[in-house]
Amino acid sequence: MESTKIILDENEMPKKWYNIVADLPTPLEPPLNPATNEPISPDELAPLFPQALIEQEMSSERYIDIPDEIRDIYRLWRPSPVYRAHRLEKILGTPAKIYYKHEGVSPAGSHKPNTSIAQAYYNMKEGVERITTETGAGQWGSALSLACNYFDMECKVYMVRSSFEQKPYRKSLINLWGATVVPSPSPDTQFGRKIREEFPDTSGSLGIAISEAIEDAALNENTKYSLGSVLNHVMMHQTVIGLEAQLQLEKVNEYPDVVIGCCGGGSNLAGLSFPYIKDKIDGKHNAEIIAVEPSACPTLTKGKFEYDFGDTAEMTPLLKMYTLGHSFIPPAIHAGGLRYHGESPIISNLYADGFISAESYHQIEVFDAAVTFARSEGIVPAPESAHAIKSTIEYALKCKQTGEEKTILFGLSGHGHFDMASYDKYFNKELSNE
């Protein structure tokens, strides 16, 4: 039997993160202070982030060492497995070979801990005792809670109220790992109180939650703020995914013709694809890289590449990125992790330069693909990850038509154990086809 899982030893886990900023053909445009339109200085970020992360955010070093204390936690689930999807290939009748990197094996169930562990560590090293963040569906909030738990730090999560009420179990996870979670807008911040007075019935938004978390970090001692996607250092932390995948596919003498990942803020796609994009930049290989987004939030496929705020309340620096406009509010699709108006500046840069292409799919066809995957491979995918599955299936079916034996690698960014209510809606035909 050909093997199904490609496993690495702990000692094969990457010892450095890959910082693609060192290799970008077009230099990144800097974040700007909206008041002055001048590039943000490291000092201006100091109230929110520890020094080490600010340095990483602005670094152009190609490789940055992963501290042993972080690797010591990564190895609880890393290296994550690469699977050959034999059963999915068979069901599709495709000559393509389908591989997937499974990040759902982390305790929080997604790729998010790759950066939450790193961020909590650097905060702890600099004496920070408390971290604030926002979360939509709860993946990021639970991942940061897990990380703060490992380093004995307090964590406060502002969770978009509609999710707080509709997704009780990610909230339970946050509690289990010892963090505090409140529905946003909350009475705990000035901004939250203001919104609650003006709009008592609001269901909240990621923009409001970001503003609350930032205000909390800025006003409270020994407290910093943490972001789960978009920023350069977050993209870099996630590259352990692609670095491992390259080594794993080498072991079976494969190099992918195409690398596919779902894309919201961009950290999942960045993590898997950046080491492959390096090979493209270096002229060594030329894998196609596909970003898959929901039609309901088509940042790359329909957005504009311009400076915009990261939040609705205009509290963040201006970032040069693909954006739907910071006041854009996407429909309440079940892939909550992909509902962001903007896009990582690095991913935006690479997309503009043609290193990445993008596709978008509607909600129901994405769930169709998720069910096909669950019934062939067994694993229940997160709705976010199912976007990559949908694109993979399309690609594999094209190969069936052409007879090409291409090699596909896609990122299974997380499992869907906390998304079963969404599957229920799908089976009950209650899903809107956004």
Next chain:
Amino acid sequence: MESTKIILDENEMPKKWYNIVADLPTPLEPPLNPATNEPISPDELAPLFPQALIEQEMSSERYIDIPDEIRDIYRLWRPSPVYRAHRLEKILGTPAKIYYKHEGVSPAGSHKPNTSIAQAYYNMKEGVERITTETGAGQWGSALSLACNYFDMECKVYMVRSSFEQKPYRKSLINLWGATVVPSPSPDTQFGRKIREEFPDTSGSLGIAISEAIEDAALNENTKYSLGSVLNHVMMHQTVIGLEAQLQLEKVNEYPDVVIGCCGGGSNLAGLSFPYIKDKIDGKHNAEIIAVEPSACPTLTKGKFEYDFGDTAEMTPLLKMYTLGHSFIPPAIHAGGLRYHGESPIISNLYADGFISAESYHQIEVFDAAVTFARSEGIVPAPESAHAIKSTIEYALKCKQTGEEKTILFGLSGHGHFDMASYDKYFNKELSNE
């Protein structure tokens, strides 16, 4: 750094199951026909089980080959990892070394697919097109659905009504894998209709659900019945757990001083411990084996060793086992998988002969242990598995007092991603201390 995970290659996955019946010092007493008090013949089981499983149930062959088609599916998640719980050891301050075998990595999230895959396979081979079963909390129902999905068979699950209503997400899993699930008592069987007429408000019980599933299998063409624990062939299928664990601990030159598993019907404990009990019987090693049960359902610690029915409706053969009486209805503890009045006849035999000892714990101290584990190792354990964690912590703390560097191996039979409502109750202090 000492390694955290001990991983095996796919080709190190066991090729045979271990049948401890071949080695039992006291022979098993046979199941009896309650009408005649005579041992059950293979023919009497034929309406419910395929021939191959009846043969395994009655076999005294020491090793039985695992067909390639079954190993081909096992390898989607097997070999499962053994972890060294470095962080738990540190938090406890114990000199003991704690290892755990993680069966929660299966798509259904527990050890149950080790036997559901095998049972579905043998049914498929004999032309069975449809399998019925009962489920309480839903672990077994989802595992059998997964298995029938792989072999393109229909599956009907009778789910205890109270669980059907309270645990919607395991029901969703069953649907996702293409099976049908109805609340029991259901209008679909004669027995179900009778109960619904007599007790319209009943919340159902495992006993009623078993009776419905058996009636359905007996009356419908090409339909057989499947049981997820208790029976000899089920215990045998689970021995892949312990066979792998032995190989994994050998790789780090360890042999456990104690093997700990939670114990309801017995299949989890059997799977992990039988290969170690073989070494005891053979006089090669002498690991202590601890069965951990809830105080609310103390089958081994308080039950009697006698012939009893497997179900409340007295439809099954009589089994010689530890039992609390087939009319015993345990309190509604959150470890639904351990709420069974009886016990595997093999486990009962070994317990009576002193090869296994037993402990019981109350619900709240079990959840305390689960939270300690989640906060040290990250993984959210199932409430069932948390019984083994509680016992492990007690053992490790004893080692702290005596200074003994003992080696503990426990079975993490499943994750708790579908049990977050129970954790919520724990944190809200709404758990009764059964």
